Amino acid sequence: xxxxxxxxxxxxxxxxxxxxxxxxxxxxxxxxxxxxxxxxxxxxxxxxxxxxxxxxxxxxxxxxxxxxxxxxxxxxxxxxxxxxxxxxxxxxxxxxxxxxxxxxxxxxxxxxxxxxxxxxxxxxxxxxxxxxxxxxxxxxxxxxxxxxxxxxxxxxxx
Numbered sequence: 001x002x003x004x005x006x007x008x009x010x011x012x013x014x015x016x017x018x019x020x021x022x023x024x025x026x027x028x029x030x031x032x033x034x035x036x037x038x039x040x041x042x043x044x045x046x047x048x049x050x051x052x053x054x055x056x057x058x059x060x061x062x063x064x065x066x067x068x069x070x071x072x073x074x075x076x077x078x079x080x081x082x083x084x085x086x087x088x089x090x091x092x093x094x095x096x097x098x099x100x101x102x103x104x105x106x107x108x109x110x111x112x113x114x115x116x117x118x119x120x121x122x123x124x125x126x127x128x129x130x131x132x133x134x135x136x137x138x139x140x141x142x143x144x145x146x147x148x149x150x151x152x153x154x155x156x157x158x
Contacts, residue, residue, distance in 0.1 A: 031075040034102050035077065037102070037150055037155050052149070065131065074092070086111070087110075100155055107121035
């Protein structure tokens with residue numbers, strides 16, 4: 001019983017200590033700034049307790065998601081709640097001018113014990129399963145603790 005409590009406590013504490021302060025690559029920072037220009041993104045983040053100018057952990061993936069259509073340049077950016085158990089995954093595509101096109105779509109992410117699930121967004125069960133696998137993979141990647149600030153560059157919301 002004591003061993004089980006130690007394991008649960010360790011799992012909870014490691015979920016909270018998931019990212020160090022730092023700067024994500026510039027393209028990811030610009031893409032996130034563009035995403036934060038979109039009302040639907042700010043509303044989604046507010047649903048998990050994040051407001052503009054608050055701090056959050058982000059992780060990202062560039063390119064296609066296995067099991068989904070090919071999107072070689074898409075920036076998939078996950079933004080996590082302060083407890084690290086909820087989040088949103090948003091999409092942005094680079095344009096020819098060095099800015100980003102915000103894709104009007106997002107997946108709500110939830111951690112259940114050791115597994116991540118995805119809902120909302122476009123797609124059916126196969127899409128949600130693929131996004132859940134991406135969320136699990138992202139959870140193992142480097143995270144960045146950043147301030148959520150609206151970007152200053154012009155962005156297009158698709």
